[in-house]
Amino acid sequence: MMSCRFLLAAIAACLLCACSATLSSATPGGDAPTLLLVSLDGVHPDMLGRGDTPHLDRLAREGVRAAWMQPSYPALTFPNHYTLVTGLRPDRHGMVHNAMYDDDLGAFALKDRDAVGDGRWWGGEPLWVTAERAGLPTATMFWPGSEAPVQGVRPTRWYPYEDGLALEVRIDRVLGWLSEPAATRPRLATLYFEHPDHAGHGYGPDSPQLHAALRDVDAAIGDLLSAIAARGLRDRVNLVIVSDHGMAPVPAGQVVAVEDMVDPADAQVVSTGQVVGFRPRPGREAAAAAALLGAHARYDCWRREALPARWQYGQHPRVPPIVCQMHVGWDAVPRANLARRPDRTRGSHGYDPAAPEMRAIFIAHGPAFRSGTELPGFDNVDVYPLLARLLDVEPAEHDGDARTLLPALRDDR
Template structure:
């Protein structure tokens, strides 16, 4: 009899240990994070984006969301999932230079997949540590092994995949059996950003891209509804930045700002950074610092305080910010711009209304018909961790921003 008791106790102990090591996910609402790159808050209307508009009406919508500096794609996507300013997580620009790692650009697949560029702890790592399942489709940073961890499901970025394919892929993940269904899913749509760059954010092409992405999201929602998963899933829809019109010819040559003999330009576009060459430090400061026609330059230690930027070693010594509606490009690209039509750009001061990003939330954790004032995008990460019932890693944001719109579920 005593032997039987010992076996029963041992068996019960094993069961309890197994339960303790595996989170109970049945009562945890799945979390879906969607990014529509470059989507402005004012573009979400019942006419052009009826599905997103419906989610906003029956959920939570923000007047706008301030991107972090610089208001560029990779820095802000990684801020959204870490809660850290770019100056703290290390993805300080779409184009960077690191003494040990060399050059980073969004088109450099080796660099994008190198976890040494990506600091902080994105949501999928925190979820993995807690034993949750994660699936990420194309989110910047998800291709890299960060701290030895990748999302459980991820794919190399492929711009050619359609919006409908992306939506269907995520819908399949979220409608799997509980035993395999991811607890956290993130996905990325790029075509609004691409069309807004090439033709302007108010162009017919940008409007078409918005409608197509809205339709894809509607298909995703429809598939969730068909499997009784929609009302059980928390959905957070964001963008990384807004957009401004750039008129034909509104570009200056980087070479006219300072010679390549005097300084190396580590990034161009709207946030233009320079590393003075040896022996040319004084000339570079004299030539660049201060106010110029269409731009202004600072020492990295003297940038505006509300940008929270300039302490990371990947930020070059001199940072120049273009005025809204102007770009700084290599001379050969400027020549092509002179005959091109209207375009769009971002990367301007994130405090400008035109740079505001979008935020919509819907699901069991959120009240219906609520609106938030403009807030900083660093607050999204602690919200995501709260929705997953996980302790956030150290970050620059606060989930208190959302107290008034959470239902208490």
Template sequence: MILRRLFPILAALAVVTMASSVAAQAPQRPVIMIGIDGFRADYLERGLTPTIAQLAQEGVHAEGGMKPSWPSVTFPNFYTLATGMHPDHHGLVYNTMRDPELPGRTFTLRNRAEVMDRVWYDAGEPIWVTAENAGLRTATMFWPGSEAPIRGVRPTYWLPFEQSVPTMARVNMLLGWMTLPPEERPQLATLYFDVLDTAGHNFGPDAPETNAVLVDVDNAVKALLDGLAARNIEADIVIVSDHGMAAVSGEHVTFLDDHVDPTAISVVAYGPVVSLNPVAGREAEVEAALLGEKPHLQCWRKGEIPERLSYGTNPRIPAIICLSETGWTTGTRERTDPARIRGGAHGFDNAAPEMQALFVAHGPAFGRGVALTDMDSVDVQPLLARLLGLTAPAGDGQADDTAAAMAAPTP
């Protein structure tokens, strides 16, 4: 009953902004990118996702997983997948952030007004904006970032995010868009599932509840493929995740109070990554207390973060960044209750095996049985641009890095 009441609302909210013209060289097939939040790369080895595993075996997959950008958290990485830029460059530097040019404002995932404001996104150009500007039609089903009119452009079809919409309902909405007449059908579509990340946080990466959601997500992918086949729609499919998941517990907590007077710091975000600014006049005190390696914690000045993390130049990044050891979290004794820390978390070093993300590609454009090594999330957007026949803005990824994924040209 709830779902029947919800669908008319969704239909009314499916904002449509038709492109003025179709690109001169439109792709032969639609490109569909499926984002599965929190799908750790080695989940694929559990035998619970036969559909995705078969696509990986028959098509292309990232051997050992795809390296996410750092910090390995949701909004920064989903925007990296769409823009081909590291968070340091596209501006979504964390799930919680502030901007010196936007005093009094804080971007958080729960603040709908901020999430839907283009000011946070305009430093990057997501693939749907590139496609729309080229005259292609696009559809985004809840992809992080797609709710804002980035650089003044929206997808042809989009929906404001509503977490309560079931996974299968999201599939059906996308299939509805793909069933439109050819002259209205999207040529690029994205689909986003958040249920696996939620299960990973609540129960941990190895819990039976998380495994059950893995099965559900795989069934949703199968339903999409079956729906496309029933409609005689051949598509190139790219399946990605933003990061993995690591087990955490209240026994693995670092307290900043043990190292620095908490009144000397203004913390923007806690967790596996802590971002903070010293209180004015106490900079030397805070730096002396925090910088360097501590048990289960490493802190840097923003300009001295290791180069391999590609992070530290954006003005939205606070003065000091601390990274917890994988499986640990960081807080203060006043606000952090160890008894409430359980399940899973991410944000850790993007070289950690637990943080590696999923990459699978399948369709006529792709080779068969291809394993890509050293796959990086910044390489996804150039790959999508190649599939769509677009010239995308230069970013941190390279189309050549995924050239081995493509099918050999037909003689």
């Protein structure tokens, strides 16, 4: 009987050693796949499958695609890129707009390099911070938040955003990372393309310029895929392609001057565009409220504590006291900018995330994912728990539902 117990103990010890060896193979030095997260800024699901994106279409057909993905409020670039990597609503991670004001930090603008690189603006815990703390190397080819030491941590390798950097340079850098030996190869890498968003803003979501931008970006992704295959890396890359929001057409003339919304003597403008924020001036609160609050022909305004509950927005102190939401197809800009506005249809986002025009894309392909799978529409906070699972790291606190994207995985247990 005694010898039986010793035998069982020995078998258990062997199994424990085997399990430890299996787990260590997914830690630094192991050969676990890299998660490559790619953003195509401003791409709507309807922009796919119409001849401009053969490589993206093939990935969607052979891997996993969603019918659409709904952005978080507000449907803007910085808030939603940061939501994708934290799983938190903008109202929780603090990146509540592309333009903000904080009583302690002052003003934030997405082109202000000092503000963008200041970790105090960026709340929550982005995925690269979690990965780095777990000993997994990360590398970012542009992603909002990656230029700042969030919680004192940066990606192992990162680059300051460089608008217009050649597509081939971006692809070559990412390929270099993916081709490294397991000890140094990033377990998480990001890649960002601003080109569709720029073309859409300038000329509208169905313009020849946007079609051309999509073809260029798709060709770059095709080059990336060809090089991955040629280097035998297909089984070492899980590819997730997303966008932050869609794009709506704004016909010429469909613009409101913010000075016509409220007298500048009564309220200071915090943000313009589609989600327009105001701070009533001291002693002028009643006048500002009388001019702004309620429904208007081209927009609607609320006190921040009374914003529609479905937006899950208004608790963070950076949200301005009064928020106005433009109707789809309308912008609000300072009067001084009206003369510089081209007399043609352009494109905008930042409208109600429930508007079909604001829908984003989700495509996934690689060894972790099923083939030929289409998912129903879902909320973009649900991407984060999937990404954390792919990296095999414990997710930080988040607002997503890990069950939403389980059907995308080969192993959905």
